Amino acid sequence: MDKELTNLSSNKKLRRPNDSLEDDDDVDSISDLPESVLSHILSRLPTTLDAVRTCVLSRKWEKQWKNVYNLRFSDYKVDKSKKKDFAISVQKVLYHFRNSRIQGFMLSINCNQYNPTLVKTWLSAALRCFILNFPVLEVFKSYQCRWLNVKMLKILAPLLASFQMVRSFLRCTPGRSEDCEIEICGDNLSYFNFDGFSLENIVLSNPSKVANVCLDVNSMERFIQRGKIGSRALLLLGGLSSVIRCLELSEYVIEALAHAEPPCSLPIFDGLTILKVSSTWSNTLCSGPLMELLNSAPALEKLIFTTLIDDVNYEESNSLPTNFSSNLKVVEFRLFKGRASEIQLVKFLLHNLSRLEQLVITKFLGDTQVEVENQLLMLPRSSSRVSIVFL
Numbered sequence: 001m002d003k004e005l006t007n008l009s010s011n012k013k014l015r016r017p018n019d020s021l022e023d024d025d026d027v028d029s030i031s032d033l034p035e036s037v038l039s040h041i042l043s044r045l046p047t048t049l050d051a052v053r054t055c056v057l058s059r060k061w062e063k064q065w066k067n068v069y070n071l072r073f074s075d076y077k078v079d080k081s082k083k084k085d086f087a088i089s090v091q092k093v094l095y096h097f098r099n100s101r102i103q104g105f106m107l108s109i110n111c112n113q114y115n116p117t118l119v120k121t122w123l124s125a126a127l128r129c130f131i132l133n134f135p136v137l138e139v140f141k142s143y144q145c146r147w148l149n150v151k152m153l154k155i156l157a158p159l160l161a162s163f164q165m166v167r168s169f170l171r172c173t174p175g176r177s178e179d180c181e182i183e184i185c186g187d188n189l190s191y192f193n194f195d196g197f198s199l200e201n202i203v204l205s206n207p208s209k210v211a212n213v214c215l216d217v218n219s220m221e222r223f224i225q226r227g228k229i230g231s232r233a234l235l236l237l238g239g240l241s242s243v244i245r246c247l248e249l250s251e252y253v254i255e256a257l258a259h260a261e262p263p264c265s266l267p268i269f270d271g272l273t274i275l276k277v278s279s280t281w282s283n284t285l286c287s288g289p290l291m292e293l294l295n296s297a298p299a300l301e302k303l304i305f306t307t308l309i310d311d312v313n314y315e316e317s318n319s320l321p322t323n324f325s326s327n328l329k330v331v332e333f334r335l336f337k338g339r340a341s342e343i344q345l346v347k348f349l350l351h352n353l354s355r356l357e358q359l360v361i362t363k364f365l366g367d368t369q370v371e372v373e374n375q376l377l378m379l380p381r382s383s384s385r386v387s388i389v390f391l
Contacts, residue, residue, distance in 0.1 A: 031060050039067040047072045049089055066097060073122075074108040083113050091118070094125040103131055131156065138188075142168055152181045160186040164193040167218065170200055199229045199253070202236050210240050216250040216278065229253070230260030234267075241267035248306070249293075251279030258289040272297040276304045291352075294326045301329045308335040308365070309342045328353050332360040338372030343379075350381035359388045 030038075042051040042065055051065040071094075078086045111119060130150050134140070134157040141164040147153065150170055155163075163184055170180040181201040182194075189204065193214040204210065215236075217229055233253055237244070247269070254277070257266065275293065294300060331349055336342060346359065359376075366372060369390060376388050 031058060035064075035067065038064055039069065043068040043070040047074055048093060049073070052089075052093055070104040070106075071097070072104075072106040072108075074106070075110065075113075076108060080113070087114060087118060090122060094122055097125075103133070130154070133157075134160070138162070140164065142166070144168070147180075150180060152183065154183045155185065157184070157186045159188055160184065161188050162191040162193075163189060164191075166193065166195045168194075168196045170196065170198075198225060199232045199236075199256075201232060204236075204239065207240050208243060210243055211245040213237070213240060213244055213246070214248040214276075215253045217252045217256070218250075226256045226259045227261030230256035230258070231262070231264070233257055234260050234264050237269075238267045241269050242271065244269055244272050246274040246276070247272055248276035248278065251277070254279065254289045254293070258292070266292055266296040269297040270299060272300055274302045274304065275300055276306050278306045279309075291324060294328060295324050298325075298327060300327060302332065303328055303330070304332045304334065306334050308337065309339070309345060324352070326353055327355050329355060329357045330360065331356065331358075332362060334362045336361045336364050336366075336372075338364070338366040338368065338375070343372075343375060346376055347379045350379050350383075350386065352382065354382040356381070356383045356386045359386060361388075361390050364390055 033041075042054065045051050048065070048068060048071050051068050055062045055065060073090050075083060075086050107119075107122060109119070129152045130147075131154040134155065136159055137157045138159050139162045140155065140157065140160060141162075143164075144167045145165075147168065147170040153170070165182075170182075179201055181203065183203040183205065185205040187206045188209060189207070190209045191212045192204070192210050194200075194202065195214070195216040195218060197218065199215065199217055215233060229252075233256060237247075275297065277290065294303070331353070333342070350356065350359070364372070373388065373390060
């Protein structure tokens with residue numbers, strides 16, 4: 001046990017009953033209880049500082065307090081002259097506390113008597129391992145939230161069907177790129193959407209029903225940590241490959257998949273029927289990563305481009321996977337202007353998708369639809385059955 005913690009409120013040391021009569025024949029029945037029972041007992045004491053004081057009972061109890069799952073701090077009975085000692089004690093306890101299974105946290109103090117920065121530090125330390133328990137929650141949605149000093153976010157929600165964490169920022173330690181983990185415990189999850197500044201370690205306890213998945217990364221870390229993002233995406237998708245029916249990926253995630261560290265082949269998505277791509281780069285769309293995805297989804301029937309393709313210099317690519325084969329029947333552009341980069345992308349797809357039946361343009365944003373339509377109809381294609389439809 002650390003020496004500074006043994007002196008917390010030394011005038012209130014706990015003693016075993018009949019301590020003065022203690023001899024070699026005494027039996028400490030409490031210490032022989034299972035660790036889980038001792039943790040439960042200490043977690044139900046009035047405050048965490050009371051649990052810390054049990055460290056003087058015996059050597060076995062020196063670190064037992066670190067297993068409590070409820071953190072409670074209150075200065076209700078602390079004299080004004082002792083507030084500084086109370087603050088030091090809370091600071092030391094939180095510094096040494098390492099249990100990742102926090103179920104409850106209570107801080108009952110008079111904020112006017114403490115430095116606001118210090119209080120914020122206490123809260124941040126307690127939230128490093130954050131467990132949310134929602135017995136009846138069906139939809140979880142977090143939008144533009146900053147989860148700072150969170151090492152692990154665990155959500156216990158047996159009825160959760162939809163998880164959406166959009167434009168979110170998670171950081172274990174400010175200014176440092178430490179790994180964070182998100183664990184979702186539930187048997188009913190069917191829709192998973194993560195759009196963050198980086199792709200965290202994501203654990204789904206029961207992914208058997210997760211049919212719809214959306215992944216995006218929207219910060220400079222998509223370039224700096226491309227290898228790590230790719231390996232995490234592969235790990236997540238690999239565990240879902242047999243159940244996903246609809247998958248939406250951004251261009252950054254698609255690129256990251258090809259640069260995973262260490263390099264790893266894509267899993268086979270046996271049941272994937274719809275692939276949505278939110279990409280503005282035509283070169284990315286015609287490059288190896290996307291074609292690898294198509295090649296790894298034997299049941300894929302529909303490919304949807306959800307965003308407008310940038311008008312950038314296009315370099316035609318022939319980097320198709322070995323033994324490339326796709327059963328893709330429908331390609332849809334949600335937005336289309338008829339620019340050169342878009343025409344080249346359509347040309348590439350028509351040439352390489354031999355089973356394509358329909359190319360759909362849902363919303364045309366240009367001024368010359370007839371001209372663009374004629375241009376597309378003149379493009380060579382490997383499937384004689386394909387039709388081009390403007391909606």
